[in-house]
Amino acid sequence: MARWLGDNRQGRTGAMAAFGSFAILLGLVLCAYNFLVGAIALRQIAVHPQASFGPERLAESARRAGIGSFIALSAAAFALIYCAFTNDFSVSYILHHSNRALPWPYKFAALWSGQEGSLLLWAWLLAAYGFVLRVRHKVDVKLTAYASTILAAVQVFFTLLIVFPAPPFALTQGAVPADGFGLNPLLQYPEMVIHPPMLYLGYVGFSVPFAFALGALMMRYPGEKWIHITRRWTMVTWLFLTCGIFLGMHWAYAVLGWGGYWGWDPVENASLMPWLTGTAFLHSVMMQEKRGMMKSWNVWLIFTTFMLSILGTLLTRSGLVSSVHAFAESSIGTWFWVFLLIVLSVCLFTYILQRDHLQSEHKLESLISRESSFLFNNLVLLAACFTVLWGTLFPIISEYVEGSKVTVGPPFYNRVAVPIGIFLLFLTGIGPILAWRSTSFKSVQRNFLWPCIAGVVAALVLMAAGMRPWQDMGTLYSLMTFSLAALVVTAVGSEFWRGARVIQRHTGKNMLFSLVQLTRRNTRRYGGHLVHIGVVIVFVGLAGSAFNQSNEQEMGFHDSMTIGQYRLVCQSYTQDSNANYDSEYELLNVYKNGKFLAQMAPERRFYHASQQTETMVANHSTLERDLYVVYEGRNQDTNQPIIKVILNPLVAWIWIGVAVMAFGTLLALVPNMSAEQAARPRKPAEEEVPLPAGVGD
Amino acid sequence: MRACQTHVSRIFDRSLLRTWFQLSAACLLLIFMAGAGDTAARYKLLGHQLMCTCGCGQVLLECNHVGCTVSTQEEAELRNALARGDSDQLVLQGFVQKYGPTVLAAPPQSGFNLVAWIAPGLVFLLAMLGTALLIRKWKLHPVAMPPEMAADPHTDAVLAKIRKETEL
Numbered sequence: 001m002a003r004w005l006g007d008n009r010q011g012r013t014g015a016m017a018a019f020g021s022f023a024i025l026l027g028l029v030l031c032a033y034n035f036l037v038g039a040i041a042l043r044q045i046a047v048h049p050q051a052s053f054g055p056e057r058l059a060e061s062a063r064r065a066g067i068g069s070f071i072a073l074s075a076a077a078f079a080l081i082y083c084a085f086t087n088d089f090s091v092s093y094i095l096h097h098s099n100r101a102l103p104w105p106y107k108f109a110a111l112w113s114g115q116e117g118s119l120l121l122w123a124w125l126l127a128a129y130g131f132v133l134r135v136r137h138k139v140d141v142k143l144t145a146y147a148s149t150i151l152a153a154v155q156v157f158f159t160l161l162i163v164f165p166a167p168p169f170a171l172t173q174g175a176v177p178a179d180g181f182g183l184n185p186l187l188q189y190p191e192m193v194i195h196p197p198m199l200y201l202g203y204v205g206f207s208v209p210f211a212f213a214l215g216a217l218m219m220r221y222p223g224e225k226w227i228h229i230t231r232r233w234t235m236v237t238w239l240f241l242t243c244g245i246f247l248g249m250h251w252a253y254a255v256l257g258w259g260g261y262w263g264w265d266p267v268e269n270a271s272l273m274p275w276l277t278g279t280a281f282l283h284s285v286m287m288q289e290k291r292g293m294m295k296s297w298n299v300w301l302i303f304t305t306f307m308l309s310i311l312g313t314l315l316t317r318s319g320l321v322s323s324v325h326a327f328a329e330s331s332i333g334t335w336f337w338v339f340l341l342i343v344l345s346v347c348l349f350t351y352i353l354q355r356d357h358l359q360s361e362h363k364l365e366s367l368i369s370r371e372s373s374f375l376f377n378n379l380v381l382l383a384a385c386f387t388v389l390w391g392t393l394f395p396i397i398s399e400y401v402e403g404s405k406v407t408v409g410p411p412f413y414n415r416v417a418v419p420i421g422i423f424l425l426f427l428t429g430i431g432p433i434l435a436w437r438s439t440s441f442k443s444v445q446r447n448f449l450w451p452c453i454a455g456v457v458a459a460l461v462l463m464a465a466g467m468r469p470w471q472d473m474g475t476l477y478s479l480m481t482f483s484l485a486a487l488v489v490t491a492v493g494s495e496f497w498r499g500a501r502v503i504q505r506h507t508g509k510n511m512l513f514s515l516v517q518l519t520r521r522n523t524r525r526y527g528g529h530l531v532h533i534g535v536v537i538v539f540v541g542l543a544g545s546a547f548n549q550s551n552e553q554e555m556g557f558h559d560s561m562t563i564g565q566y567r568l569v570c571q572s573y574t575q576d577s578n579a580n581y582d583s584e585y586e587l588l589n590v591y592k593n594g595k596f597l598a599q600m601a602p603e604r605r606f607y608h609a610s611q612q613t614e615t616m617v618a619n620h621s622t623l624e625r626d627l628y629v630v631y632e633g634r635n636q637d638t639n640q641p642i643i644k645v646i647l648n649p650l651v652a653w654i655w656i657g658v659a660v661m662a663f664g665t666l667l668a669l670v671p672n673m674s675a676e677q678a679a680r681p682r683k684p685a686e687e688e689v690p691l692p693a694g695v696g697d
Numbered sequence: 698m699r700a701c702q703t704h705v706s707r708i709f710d711r712s713l714l715r716t717w718f719q720l721s722a723a724c725l726l727l728i729f730m731a732g733a734g735d736t737a738a739r740y741k742l743l744g745h746q747l748m749c750t751c752g753c754g755q756v757l758l759e760c761n762h763v764g765c766t767v768s769t770q771e772e773a774e775l776r777n778a779l780a781r782g783d784s785d786q787l788v789l790q791g792f793v794q795k796y797g798p799t800v801l802a803a804p805p806q807s808g809f810n811l812v813a814w815i816a817p818g819l820v821f822l823l824a825m826l827g828t829a830l831l832i833r834k835w836k837l838h839p840v841a842m843p844p845e846m847a848a849d850p851h852t853d854a855v856l857a858k859i860r861k862e863t864e865l
Contacts, residue, residue, distance in 0.1 A: 258761045265754065363835040372832070379824050387817040394804065394813045402809050407748050409802035410756060416817050472742075615761065630761060644761070 017091050017169040020079030024120075024162055024169070027072035027127065030065045031155040038062035038149035045142070046219070059145045063134050066148055069155060070131035073124045077111065080120060080168055084110045089180050092172045093117055099180035099609035101579035105193050106183050112196040113187050115317065115332070116168035121197070123158040125204040130155060133208060139229055146215025147208070154207050157339050165332050182609025185581075189255050195247040199271060202241025203309040206274060208233045209281075210306035213299050217350050220357045224289055227298075231285070232669060234302075238278050239665045245271050246658040257615035257630045259550065259646035261654070264413045266321040269392045270312025273385050277305040280381040283374050290436060291371060292361030296351070297378070299358060303347045308385070310340050321392060368444060373431040380427060384420045391416070415473075422480050425539050428532050429488035432495050450494060455487035474546035481543035485536045492529045492536075499526075520673035527668025534664055537657030544625075544650025552644040554635055555586065564647050566627055567591045571599070573641050581605040583616075586631055586641045590620065602631035602643065625649040736779050743788055744775060746803065750796050757802075771796075 041058035048055075080093070084107040089095040097110045097117065112118040130151045137144040162168055186192075209230040216226035248271065253261040262268060281301040287293045315321050318333025351358075364371050391408045399405045433447040462482055463469070469476040500514035507514065519526040551563045555570040562568075573586035585603035589596065603616035620627040625647055632642040744758035751767035753760055757775070760768035771792075778788045792800045804810035 256761070258755060258759045260759065263755070364832050367832060375828060375832075379821075379828055383817065383821040383824060386820050390813070390816055398804065398810065398813070404797070405799055406804040406810060406813075407799045407802055408804060408813065409748060411746055412803035412813065415803070416814070420817075420821070472738075632761065 014090055014171065016079050016083050016086075016088060017171060020076045020083070020169040021167070023072045023076035023079060024159065024167075027069045027076060027123070028156065028159040028163055030069035030072055031127070031130075031152045031159055034062045034066040034069065034152035035149055035156055037065070038145060038152060042145060042149060042219075062152075063137060063145065063148055066130050066134045066152055066155075069152075069159075070124075070127040073120075073127045073159070076162075076168075077120055077124045080117060081108060081111055083169075084108070087180070089178075090172050090176045091168075092170045093168050095172050095177065095180045097180070097183055099182040101609065102180075102183055102188075103580070105190070106188050109187060109193045109196075110183055112200070113183055116162065116166040116170070118196070118200070119158065119161050119166050120168045121200055122204060123155065123162055125197075125200055126151070126155050126158055126207060129205060129208050133211075140225065142219065143212065143215055143221055143226055143229070146219050147211040150211035150214050151207060154211070157335075161332065161335060165335060180609065182607060185605065185607045185610060185612045185614035186255060188580075188607070188614075189251060191247050191251040191254070195244060195251055198240050198247055199244030202237055202244045203271075203274065203313070205233065205237025205240055206278060206302070206305050206309055208237070209302050213302045214347065214350060217299055217354050217357065220354055224292070227285055227289055234278070234282060234285070235665055235669055238275070238282060239662060241271070241275050241278065242658065242661060242665070245275060246655070250655060253651070254617055254619065255614075257617050259548070259628055259630070259644075259648060260545075261651070264391070264408075264410050266392050267316045269388045270316050273312060273388055274305045274309040276381050276385040276388070277301055277308055280378045280385075281305060283381075284378050287371055287374055293363065293371065294375075295358035295360060296355065299351065300347075301378075303343075307340060307343055307347075308389075310336060310343065314340065315392065320396065368434060368441070370431065370434045370436045373427060373434050377424070377427050377431060380420060380424045384417060384424065387413070387417050387420060418477055421539070422477060422484065425481065425484045425488060425536065428535055429484065429491045432529060432532070433491050447491070447494070451487045451491040454490035455483045458486035459483040472546075478543040478546040481539050485540050485543075488536045489533065492532055495529060496526070517673075519667065520670075523670045523672055524668045527664045527666075527670075530664030530667060531661050532664075534657045534659070534661030537653050537660055539657075541650045541652070541654030541657055544648065544653070547649045548646060550644065550646040552632070552642065554638060554640045555588075555643045556638075556640040559640075561643065561645060563645050564625075565593050566597070566645075566647070567594075568600075568629070568643070568645060570641075570643075580609075581607045584631065584634070584641070585616075586643060588618075588629065588643070590627065600627075600629050602629045604631045604633060621652050623650075623652050626651045739785065740775060740779055743779075743785060744772065746789065746801065747771065747775070747792055748800055748802050750800055 037058050041055045041062060044055035045059070080091075082088075083091045083094045084098045085104065087094070087098070087100050093114060093116050094110065097113045098107055102110075110117065112121045130148065133144060133151065134148050137148070212226050212230040212233070215221070245268075248268070249261040252263070253259075281298060284294050284301060285298050288295055288298050314333055314336035318336060320333060364375070366372070391412055394408050395405050429451060430448070433444070433451070435443070459479055459482070462479055467475060467479050469479045496515060496518065499518040500511055503509075503514040503517050504511060507517070509517075549564055551561055553559075553561055555561060555568070555573075557570055557572065560567055560569045567590070569589045569591070571587040571589055573584070576583045576585070583603050583605045585601050588600045588602070590598050590600055598620050600618040600620060602618040605614050605616060606612075607614065615630055615632070618629040618631075620629075626649075628646040628648055630644040630646075632644050634641055741758065745756055747757040749755050749757050749760035749765065749768040749771065751760065751765050753765070755761070757768055757771055774792070774795075775788065778791060783791070789801065793805075798805070804813040806814055
């Protein structure tokens with residue numbers, strides 16, 4: 001690929017850097033125009049609604065400038081990727097994040113592997129979201145004009161960052177080296193080509209519902225249409241963030257070689273916080289749609305979600321908190337602080353000015369209702385978010401108060417956040433069972449009976465099978481999780497069952513057909529249920545961590561190690577080399593209960609360009625457990641490889657659960673079948689069976 | 698199935714529920730009183746309460762840096778302390794004295810650091826209390842609702858059918 005694009009060794013340097021810099025400046029001018037002229041136009045429209053044609057034309061020119069900013073930033077991103085592919089080391093960023101021997105997919109990933117490039121990616125994605133929003137402006141021209149102007153303001157900030165404190169096209173000082181310093185070996189993994197863009201799509205995406213919410217509040221938008229418009233934006237964004245977080249977990253599991261997937265690192269926490277508040281928003285927004293409640297709450301939830309994504313970025317990019325994978329300390333933090341303060345001030349000011357517009361139309365009528373379950377769900381999600389934020393910031397607070405830093409690591413979160421998570425799991429089960437407005441005690445009793453029985457039976461069976469919750473808190477939490485998982489699955493399953501049975505009675509078709517029909521008639525509700533099932537599966541996978549086993553020993557020729565039902569025998573260990581790295585690996589035959597199972601090759605690599613060592617984990621994954629093997633290095637005295645083996649039960653279920661969550665979210669985005677059919681002429685034979693109001697509500 | 702449901706409903710009678718609850722509480726008490734810990738378990742437990750101080754930011758027993766001499770040394774110190782018969786508290790104190798407070802993977806539950814542990818629970822409780830008060834206020838001052846629809850025998854029949862079919 002690099003050969004096809006050419007190589008900059010001959011001295012054709014600087015041209016693409018100049019083009020990229022120009023494209024960024026053009027992007028800045030265009031989004032600044034969009035913001036300023038858009039704001040002037042909206043102001044004129046608001047003050048003189050019946051005035052002339054002028055403000056509309058101004059607003060239209062602002063919209064087009066916004067579209068133009070996407071084209072300009074796309075050109076800048078292309079220029080940086082081009083520089084990476086052509087080994088243009090005259091660009092300092094490429095010099096520090098790429099090298100000639102780097103495989104081409106990772107040259108592409110170089111775009112987001114450093115501070116400047118990742119900020120360009122952020123600005124580009126933001127412009128891309130803005131592009132879609134501005135192209136689809138006919139959904140609601142005035143509201144979109146407000147949202148577009150607010151989004152343009154956010155774009156101005158991020159484009160300013162890549163113009164002043166973090167320019168990606170800054171030139172290398174002095175003589176240009178023949179080769180680059182290479183990409184961080186940790187990032188040379190296939191998932192790293194997908195994980196950061198996914199995560200950024202999630203972070204950046206929350207800017208759109210934020211812009212719509214702020215715009216709707218500014219213009220005192222009547223009704224809840226803005227929520228209908230932003231629902232899909234929010235769900236797609238949430239899906240991206242979810243996938244981004246879990247891809248990050250999988251990357252940590254597969255690459256870092258410590259046997260875990262979540263270390264409560266500040267960077268991980270930074271991604272979790274907006275996810276938690278975004279999830280709360282997705283739930284509470286339904287109360288506004290259905291009952292006209294929680295309007296102020298929803299507006300603040302989406303404001304908070306956006307601000308948390310900025311705060312997370314600030315924490316990890318300013319050097320404020322130490323993290324394994326934070327960016328280098330820089331002056332960029334000040335910019336983020338100022339931006340965050342401006343955003344908070346604008347949100348507060350607008351809210352205070354327009355809060356009378358956010359009066360609830362209804363209030364909670366019963367504690368036992370869908371509304372109250374959403375309220376508690378929000379409360380728990382926000383408590384979890386506060387816990388994560390508190391844990392992330394406490395080292396700074398402690399240093400300020402006591403003068404010495406403390407570590408807030410996994411034991412803190414396991415003790416404080418895990419019970420909150422378990423309570424959330426419980427709410428996942430009871431929420432769908434409750435009806436809107438009020439649920440009778442009799443109905444609660446009837447609908448809770450089987451889920452409760454399932455939960456108790458699951459706990460008893462697991463204890464009979466050997467789980468001992470009195471041994472440690474981990475086992476107790478696991479037992480509670482498995483038991484609640486059974487409760488939730490039964491509760492959600494019974495929802496499907498009841499609805500499908502009604503359809504089956506009316507159509508006379510089989511249960512599978514009825515289930516599909518039911519789901520297609522209310523994709524949002526049943527897609528949501530599938531997401532909950534996915535969450536349960538993820539929790540089951542997480543609960544398995546209480547039963548991890550590990551062993552570590554030197555393993556020379558024909559040495560063996562036994563762990564659980566597995567026996568590993570060393571067949572050989574050797575070395576290899578290519579242009580990018582040298583490697584050492586060991587071939588291990590794995591036997592389960594005496595039968596040959598697989599051959600595994602844990603590896604350690606030494607990357608030439610970056611002069612860094614990295615482990616490549618060998619993992620044999622099954623639904624029951626993962627056999628996770630790490631090549632730890634060689635004993636200096638004996639020169640024999642040291643192998644660490646970890647048995648991780650149920651980990652595969654985490655990834656399966658995420659797939660179910662993603663499928664459920666995608667399903668919820670599909671229009672309902674009835675709406676589709678209503679849009680086209682109906683044949684008499686296709687007459688629809690009316691679905692009772694309680695089902696699919 | 699309905700007969701079975703009714704039968705199980707009886708199990709959940711209030712008087713029986715109280716007995717179940719009392720029995721469960723007694724069992725839980727027994728469970729927690731019956732804790733036990735050997736040296737290997739203590740090593741695992743304490744090793745997960747300490748950090749590797751090489752700068753990797755990982756828990757001591759999870760540090761996987763190739764040739765990390767710091768974690769190897771700390772692990773050896775932990776094993777020696779346990780072999781000496783030091784209590785958990787003494788082991789942790791020894792590490793804090795040698796490596797500073799950042800060696801602990803979680804803030805100690807004393808002094809100002811206690812705030813770290815209390816704050817999340819306190820915020821959660823206050824939020825619950827606030828929500829409960831809000832719900833109470835809403836119930837005491839209900840908003841004017843739109844007038845109910847006039848009773849219609851046909852609507853009532855449809856609603857009854859729906860309730861029957863959906864069992865809600």
